[in-house]
Amino acid sequence: xxxxxxxxxxxxxxxxxxxxxxxxDNISSxxxxxxxxxxxxxxxxxxxxxxxxxxxxxxxxxxxxxSLVINGxxxxxxxxxxxxxxxxxxxDGDTIDIEPWRAAAFPVIKDLVVDRSAFDRIIQAGGxxxxxxxxxxxxxxxxxxxxxxxxxxxxxxxxxxxxxxAACPNGAAMLFTSAKVNHLNVLPQGAPERETRxxxxxxxMDEEGFGGCTLTGxxxxxxxxxxxxxxxxxxxxxxxxxxxxxxx
Amino acid sequence: MARTVxxxxxxxxxxxxxxxxxxxxxxxxxxxxxxxxxFGSDEFNGYAHWLRTIGEPFMHYEWTLWLVxxxxxxxxxxxxxxxxxxxRRDIKARPSKYVHKKPRASYATRTMRWGxxxxxxxxxxxxxxxxxxxxxxxxxxxxxxxxxxxxTFSTWYGNTIYIVAVLAVGMHIRHGFWSxxxxxxxxxxxxxxALKAVANVLALVLTCGFLAVPVGVMTGVVS
Ligand code: HEM
Ligand code: SF4
Ligand code: FES
Numbered sequence: 001x002x003x004x005x006x007x008x009x010x011x012x013x014x015x016x017x018x019x020x021x022x023x024x025d026n027i028s029s030x031x032x033x034x035x036x037x038x039x040x041x042x043x044x045x046x047x048x049x050x051x052x053x054x055x056x057x058x059x060x061x062x063x064x065x066x067s068l069v070i071n072g073x074x075x076x077x078x079x080x081x082x083x084x085x086x087x088x089x090x091x092d093g094d095t096i097d098i099e100p101w102r103a104a105a106f107p108v109i110k111d112l113v114v115d116r117s118a119f120d121r122i123i124q125a126g127g128x129x130x131x132x133x134x135x136x137x138x139x140x141x142x143x144x145x146x147x148x149x150x151x152x153x154x155x156x157x158x159x160x161x162x163x164x165x166a167a168c169p170n171g172a173a174m175l176f177t178s179a180k181v182n183h184l185n186v187l188p189q190g191a192p193e194r195e196t197r198x199x200x201x202x203x204x205m206d207e208e209g210f211g212g213c214t215l216t217g218x219x220x221x222x223x224x225x226x227x228x229x230x231x232x233x234x235x236x237x238x239x240x241x242x243x244x245x246x247x248x
Numbered sequence: 249m250a251r252t253v254x255x256x257x258x259x260x261x262x263x264x265x266x267x268x269x270x271x272x273x274x275x276x277x278x279x280x281x282x283x284x285x286x287f288g289s290d291e292f293n294g295y296a297h298w299l300r301t302i303g304e305p306f307m308h309y310e311w312t313l314w315l316v317x318x319x320x321x322x323x324x325x326x327x328x329x330x331x332x333x334x335x336r337r338d339i340k341a342r343p344s345k346y347v348h349k350k351p352r353a354s355y356a357t358r359t360m361r362w363g364x365x366x367x368x369x370x371x372x373x374x375x376x377x378x379x380x381x382x383x384x385x386x387x388x389x390x391x392x393x394x395x396x397x398x399x400t401f402s403t404w405y406g407n408t409i410y411i412v413a414v415l416a417v418g419m420h421i422r423h424g425f426w427s428x429x430x431x432x433x434x435x436x437x438x439x440x441x442a443l444k445a446v447a448n449v450l451a452l453v454l455t456c457g458f459l460a461v462p463v464g465v466m467t468g469v470v471s
Contacts, residue, residue: 008347019347072348097348104341169357171341202258211341212257212334214357215427230430230437237433239258243249 029088064159074163103171118208125204126197155183167222170211175219178235195242265428267327279457370413401465418455
């Protein structure tokens with residue numbers, strides 16, 4: 001395949017960025033999207049140009065590092081991570097626009113790499129349990145009803161990629177935060193911090209400059225792990241419950 | 249607790265949902281009351297008079313009405329201020345747009361924001377037109393709402409402003425009712441379809457109910 005790429009290039013956080021156009025040839029439909037970018041970068045290096053900076057790590061859809069907006073869709077046209085997107089989703093001769101996640105809370109560091117440490121600070125605010133962990137406990141030591149276990153597991157799938165923020169017209173982190181809140185708040189292990197968790201995580205989310213939810217549903221459509229929009233409803237419910245219970 | 253609510257984006261959205269639902273329940277009653285216009289001038293004007301005497305003799309003349317008005321003014325202000333502040337926050341959170349544009353992204357948000365602004369302007373005009381009579385087209389007569397309504401809907405601009413606003417209300421409620429359920433934590437996977445259906449029915453019934461009056465005047469059924 002021969003493709004035209006329009007890629008966001010930006011030297012550093014303070015520099016002005018712009019779209020640059022590149023041609024790539026001999027792209028196999030079996031390549032992943034990131035391998036296609038590797039091909040581009042090898043060529044750029046050979047030509048003595050600065051390679052395109054982009055985030056990636058596991059390349060198997062579990063770490064959440066890869067983060068590209070492809071033709072206006074976070075992680076591209078398939079419901080998966082960018083690393084799991086394959087070139088068979090494109091046609092010979094296509095022009096592909098590649099941009100970084102856009103949100104005030106995710107400033108661009110270089111080219112397609114954004115700073116997502118705002119998510120880390122939301123986790124630090126309450127996305128953990130204080131029960132002593134250690135080696136894996138005996139599975140039956142703490143009984144968890146099946147529906148609760150399913151709900152927790154569904155939300156534990158969130159890999160913190162930030163596609164939800166990138167897709168949201170308000171740059172909101174509600175889906176990410178709600179995945180963490182729903183995951184931990186439904187489990188007995190998460191019960192001691194049930195109220196403070198949701199209050200603190202939502203407060204941190206606001207503090208970081210993420211927008212609010214207008215229920216457009218763009219986040220859930222973009223999420224590679226299928227975290228549903230109703231998770232936000234669940235978090236709102238937890239937040240209202242916590243506000244009634246905790247005197248602050 | 250009040251501070252926690254007002255300072256949080258989730259809390260402010262709760263204020264918006266509760267005030268929106270208060271206005272929505274008022275609109276349902278208001279729409280039903282308006283339909284009395286089809287039973288003639290005496291019944292409609294009598295109904296308007298009764299609104300001022302609700303709760304008597306415990307309440308004084310117009311006290312109940314003023315109570316309702318105060319609740320509504322508080323709701324409109326709370327709703328408008330939180331909508332404004334949240335929208336500012338949302339716009340600030342997304343300073344750079346994508347080069348590759350997708351049209352669908354902000355349909356709901358845009359409809360709600362522009363619809364809300366239309367509604368805010370309409371509410372002011374509507375009160376000046378039919379409550380105080382300040383901008384009324386004919387000779388406004390206190391206590392004779394039937395004639396006042398007929399006068400308003402006998403002008404092209406009266407009809408236009410009103411119809412645009414009613415359509416805006418319909419769209420606002422269609423997304424707003426379902427939204428409010430999510431904001432208040434009342435939505436769920438099992439209930440989603442039902443909530444959307446109720447939102448659609450509410451929007452449709454209110455739109456048709458409110459539109460019936462100007463259509464009635466325009467077609468001569470009410471005159
Ligand atoms: C003063 C004029 C108004 C303005 C500026 C306004 C603006 C807004 C905005 C911006 C939203 C948020 C939409 C979103 O988050 O996607 C909203 C939601 C809502 N509005 Fe209004 N609106 C107004 C009047 C009304 C009226 C008259 C009603 C009564 C039917 C109403 C009912 C609602 C409801 C139920 C919601 C949903 C709240 C939620 O999302 O949780 N609004 N409004
Ligand atoms: S909710 Fe989905 S889109 Fe958002 S961070 Fe988690 S996995 Fe990524
Ligand atoms: S690189 Fe790890 S999820 Fe894509």
